[in-house]
Amino acid sequence: MSFKVNSKWHNHLKDKEANEMKALVHESRRVLERLEQLLDDKMNAAYKDMRKSSNFEDAAWTHKMADQLGYCRALDEIKALIKIKYQEQ
Numbered sequence: 001m002s003f004k005v006n007s008k009w010h011n012h013l014k015d016k017e018a019n020e021m022k023a024l025v026h027e028s029r030r031v032l033e034r035l036e037q038l039l040d041d042k043m044n045a046a047y048k049d050m051r052k053s054s055n056f057e058d059a060a061w062t063h064k065m066a067d068q069l070g071y072c073r074a075l076d077e078i079k080a081l082i083k084i085k086y087q088e089q
Contacts, residue, residue, distance in 0.1 A: 001088060001089065002089055004085045006081050025084070032082040032084065036082055039078060043075050
């Protein structure tokens, strides 16, 4: 089974360094999988907080929602970076 990591891990690296980085990311998969779970927990908590009716009592609720959505978007970007995709050969 082969694997593929996000190309941002090895962009602009020479072949040998790029292969070493890919292997290092793959060797760290258990930590990255746990990090993904933690990020999911953070995201679920943020979405739950956004749905509270008390948020809409504040005149600046749109700014709060925009901030929360930006936070969730950043978490999504991190999750995309740490995702390792496996492919059958």
